[in-house]
Amino acid sequence: MSDATLSTTKIQKAVQAGVPLSITTYTLPHQMELYMAEVLTAFLKELNQDGMTEYMIYCLNELTTNAKKANTKRVYFKEKGLDINNPADYETGMSGFKNDTLENIRYYLQLQKNAGLYIKLILHHSRDKIKIEVRNNADLTPNEYKRIHDKITRAQQYSSVEEAFSSAVDATEGAGLGLIIMVLMLAKLGAGKDCLQVFCENGETISRIIVPVDKERRNEITILSKELVDAIDTLPQFPENIARINTLLNDPDFKLSDIAAYISNDIALTADLLKLVNSAAFSLANPCHKIADAVKLVGVNGIKNLLYSLGSIKSLGASTNEQRKLWDHSYRVAFYSYNLARSFYASQRAIVDDAYVCGLLHDMGKVVFDFAHPKLIEKVKQICENKALSTSLIERLASGSNHAEIGALIAQKWNFPEIIGHSIRYHHDPDGAPENVKKLVGVVYLANMLVHYGEGDIEFYQFDPEILKEFRVENEEQLKKIAERLEAAFEKENGKS
Structure with missing residues (x-):
């Protein structure tokens, strides 16, 4: 699925056949975010899993935003002549990343499109599970990988958002509060601790969510x-x-x-x-x-x-x-x-x-x-x-x-x-x-x-x-x-x- 016109027939066929659905974008404009949410809503409705729609849309937005940020980082560091894998360069780059890219976001989005850096959403279900993947074609650096997994481990320790707010947070690249909320939401849906996976494979960073279908439905x-x-x-x-x-x-x-x-x-x-x-x-x-x-x-x-x-x-x-x-x-x-x-x-x-x-x-x-x-x-x-x-x-x-x-x-x-x-x-x-x-x-x-x-x-x-x-x-x-x-x-x- 590459166009931004919702095809309920295509979604229905994919659900019936148990095959994945994919949407690819290079800059993730707001219209595409809305379209992805619309497809996810129709996908869950076809599976008779409407009750988890709000939670899953939140997770989708969190993962696609993170993938977009990761791609923007790659072109920003290259533009500044910095090595993203070098710890000293990484620290230097991140000190100005947020302000520089916000002031000229269209320029950096065009750079990542020119570089062929994409964000891909994949929706798939089997008999008892629903899988949502967000992929971007840039490997995580060792530092990024450690930071993400530290946040996931910390998020799994909280029982409420209030508890997360009152705890000390890492302010270097954001508090990770969005990820904490996502983990808490997934727990509400009955997903286990390994329901959120972030890893690199064949040149892609893959953020995968696996949740059980609602048993009652x-x-x-x-x-x-x-x-x-x-x-x-x-x-x-x-x-x-x-x-x-x-x-x-x-x-x-x-x-x-x-x-x-x-x-x-x-x-x-x-x-x-x-x-x-x-x-x-x-x-x-x-x-x-x-x-x-x-x-x-x-x-x-x-x-x-x-x-x-x-x-x-x-x-x-x-x-x-x-x-x-x-x-x-x-x-x-x-x-x-x-x-x-x-x-x-x-x-x-x-x-x-x-x-x-x-x-x-x-x-x-x-x-x-x-x-x-x-x-x-x-x-x-x-x-x-x-x-x-x-x-x-x-x-x-x-x-x-x-x-x-x-x-x-x-x-x-x-x-x-x-x-x-x-x-x-x-x-x-x-x-x-x-x-x-x-x-x-x-x-x-x-x-x-x-x-x-x-x-x-x-x-x-x-x-x-x-x-x-x-x-x-x-x-x-x-x-x-x-x-x-x-x-x-x-x-x-x-x-x-």
């Missing part, structure tokens, strides 16, 4: 999500033919020949199975035309995954434009997931086998809500009234908030394998997934992000760096090549179909 949307899934008593059942094959597969005495014979009697299932086997996924030298051969090639897990996929699509349908759009996205994510798994985890058969179905069903929460939405509104309103919940939560759920949790609950209701439920629940938060499914969830996460990236919905910086490292992506150029290859393969496959 989080519980409200969790309760409503569960009630919503329980209220969908009209969920369609899987078609009888698919349910019958599922039953056969769960019979310990079943034979693949019986499955092949049953599928052969169903024209639609026959066509879908042959289409799958003859797709690029299996890379066959010659087309397969016999169902018995197709069943052997796909295997038991492949047949089960095919049934979960077809059952979900046929049960939920694709009658509305929104449903068709959701399924189109899901088909692409499924294709990307399978090809990523085959490229990076070829020796791990379970990941390759499950990648397609997990990619296809990752957004099932959105599809289900769209399917049931018209019939649900009145029920959900009644639930909100009965449980004294805000009706504004309905809009958040309708817009896709908590769709991963809703999808996972639906998968559980439909008795899907646990691994599919995990991939749905954590496809925006692979780090939170259980260890045994982390790699598979990482595949689905990257596939989903690559589709959004190809559509221009997200930028490179919004990808999880740990996932990029896992897939050996070191820069945006490499990511672009992967995205372009997958898109070309998908279009080719789609055209062939």
Whole structure:
């Protein structure tokens, strides 16, 4: 986000996808400060965390002001011919810094813009935490680092602002009262002592705040999500033919020949199975035309995954434009997931086998809500009234908030394998997934992000760096090549179909 026009749609998408939002400025004019506060307000509202807005805006202003001051210091010292890392020069420079820069602030702000010194705000949330970072591309000096950490340590000892006021303060670079107030505010939000971190990394000074989401607000949307899934008593059942094959597969005495014979009697299932086997996924030298051969090639897990996929699509349908759009996205994510798994985890058969179905069903929460939405509104309103919940939560759920949790609950209701439920629940938060499914969830996460990236919905910086490292992506150029290859393969496959 680089312009100063608030894009609530972009904020909403970032919150739904669990990806970071970034704003960069070089001089931090007042209009930009207001814009950042506006974005933060909308971000917290989308997360149903409005109660912490006032506190977090104060923290934001404190951190951005400090970053701006640090950048101004760099150009001021350079202008005066002083070495900011030299203790004697530092003392000399700071004696005149405040008066000189205030008298000619526009000049020094222009200098820092010319030098490419920026201030960057990054907002991000995971399932239980909200992270706010303010970065500026100038390393702290050892003296600055010590001074800041001394202030943070001192601030953590106070229990009130009054106590801080009555204590002795360091007047050399300000009392640090703003930082003390910030630490006290964060404590009120339930943040621990390590919630405020200031450190240097890759040429940047990073000031990071991590606060837990308000449990009461989080519980409200969790309760409503569960009630919503329980209220969908009209969920369609899987078609009888698919349910019958599922039953056969769960019979310990079943034979693949019986499955092949049953599928052969169903024209639609026959066509879908042959289409799958003859797709690029299996890379066959010659087309397969016999169902018995197709069943052997796909295997038991492949047949089960095919049934979960077809059952979900046929049960939920694709009658509305929104449903068709959701399924189109899901088909692409499924294709990307399978090809990523085959490229990076070829020796791990379970990941390759499950990648397609997990990619296809990752957004099932959105599809289900769209399917049931018209019939649900009145029920959900009644639930909100009965449980004294805000009706504004309905809009958040309708817009896709908590769709991963809703999808996972639906998968559980439909008795899907646990691994599919995990991939749905954590496809925006692979780090939170259980260890045994982390790699598979990482595949689905990257596939989903690559589709959004190809559509221009997200930028490179919004990808999880740990996932990029896992897939050996070191820069945006490499990511672009992967995205372009997958898109070309998908279009080719789609055209062939």
